Amino acid sequence: MVISARALNRATLARQLLLGREPLDVEEALRRVVALQAQQPASPYIALWNRLRAFDPAQLDAALADRRIVKATLMRLTLHAVRAEDYRSFREAMEPTLRSSRLGDARFRSSGLTAEDADALVAALLRYANRPRGSAELGEWFEKRLGRPLEAGAQRMLRQYAPLWHAPTGGPWSYNTRLSYEAAGAPRPALGNAKAPERGLRALILRYLAGFGPASIADMAQFAMVHRPRVRAAVKTLADEAGGLEQLTGPDGTVLYDMPGALRPEEDTPAPPRLMAMWDSVLLAYADRGRVIPSEYRKHVTRVNGDVLPTLLVDGRVAGVWRATDGGIEASAFHRLPGQVWEELAGEARSLVAFLAGRDPRAYSRYDHWWAKGVLAAETRLLPGD
Template sequence: MRLTARELNRATLTRQLLLGRQALDVVEAVRRLVALQAQHAASPYLALWNRLAGFDPADLDAAFAEGKVVKATLLRITLHAVHAEDYPPFHEAMQPSLRAPRLGDPRFTSSGITAADADALIGELLAFAAQPRTAAEIQPWIEARLGVPPKGVWWALRSYAPLLHAVTGGPWSFGARPAYIAAGIAPTLGKAADQALQRLVLRYLEGFGPASVADVAQFALVSRSRVRSAMGAQAGVLERLTGPDGTELFDLPDAPRPAADTPAPPRLLPMWDNILLAYADRSRVIPPDYRKLVTRSNGDVLPTLLVDGHVAGVWRPVEEGIEATAFHPLPRETWDQLADEAQALAALLADREPGVYRRYDRWWSDLPGAEGRILPEQTP
């Protein structure tokens, strides 16, 4: 079966709960969404607000506090919030990407200790981190045991040891200075990584399929050869499809794929929303002409306007509400819908952090804008 670009777009939107807000609890929603990029503490909250009916941020606070949703370095070697049951296989699958690059980096090797030394320290580190520990506590602890400057060693260990970010409070559960706590699983150093990657591939296709080998490799930042092997091991399970450009795609049988003309409501997506990062071919959601506008030179991915399932501009909070900048003209009906979204978002932010993402304002200075408005618009 050959799929059109719009059919792929709608498949992503329905699995990512963006064709209409769903009545799900936050823990189940995170499971359905697979992973929420959490590089900025606010982003998982705003991602769920876009997707859930009646979303209450206190519910995500509780899920983090109770350990039902956890935050850790995982996919693309960056912070993600995932369902607690997904953390062990995801962490295991990522070990070749999390461990070897760190232990071969000069920031680690300049310490003078070996990879074996670092691996041997993990058990003691996890015991020390049975309660939340900050970097200011962990680094002196490492120095006392190894007798070397701890910065490079800690930089490596915090990436591949089974450590979670501990809740520290603040408006979004996690503050600017992280604390770490042992994940409660044994360090395996990737001994079962290939088997765990098979689980990760299936979970990815549940949340983002249909997709290619290159898409899965991009999402997780693992080698294409590993992904190809993981898919080959499940050849009898996966359905083979063809993308609009002839690329071979894989999916789960009977997975939802709505019609190309299914309506998609406007949304105000957070920074680093995973639908913008989950594919090697990002044109599924981001028009090619806009990719460099929303993905900045240092990798920052701006909060975006999603219109008809595709990026159409960016937004940021301002004193008067939400400033929305469209990269192409939008119809009045779309602006009215965006105004409703902005009003609800401003109310959510008012109770948490009205100036969320404010430190990224520098990126707006060179953005082209066909049309810009402050939403909700004030009645004269």
């Protein structure tokens, strides 16, 4: 079966809860969308505001406080919010990537420590982090343990490698500039078990396909940042199991895989405009990001340092960027938009301004320097909050 580019787009939007806001609780939403990028504390909240009907941010606050949803370094070596019950398999899937990238990093190697030293340190660190520990506490612990100070870069690599959760530190979005860490709750990832990474990767691939499929081997590898041979082997195993995987052909002839019977709406299904969070997963989950971002706009959305700006999603594809200002939402469209689309975006802006008002009316303001440097805009409008 050949699937069109537009049908792929609609499959992604449907599974990512972007064809209509759903009446789900935050844990079920996280199950459906797999994971939410969380480098910026506001992003998981804005991502859920885009996806859930009458979303109350206090629901996510409570889920994070109760550790039903946790924040940790996972896919693509970046911070994600995931369900606590998914953490173990996701972390096991990422073990080889995390180990090679963090313990092979020059900042760690310059400390004079080996990977074997790191294993011993991590085991002891997890015992020490039986309650939230701030960065300064961890620095003091490393110094006492090693008998010398450990460079900040090496500490960072160890913190990112170890199975640690980020403990909430306060408002407005459960986390602030203070950093605090705690050992991942039971059951912890099975570090050192040779079979665990491949078992975890198969689990992650199934979740990825349910939330982002149909997708290619390259897409799966990009989503997690794992080597393609590992993905290819995992997909072969999954395809050979009872029930298997469905195989499709993409518009360019690429082989795509999907869960049997997975949701794939008609390609003419309407897609309402959305004001997407920074680093929203739909922008980053594929090797071929043309599914959501037109190629001519990609460099205007993903900046040279890796920042992924908040975007306008129009008819399911990126059509511009936005930022919060004192007067409302400033929306810059990369191409001219019909009046009806602007009216719909204005409705989204009113809702978003109200959502941000009680917590952080100027969310993402630290990234205003990109606007100062200039953003592509065929048309810019200030969409007021009232």
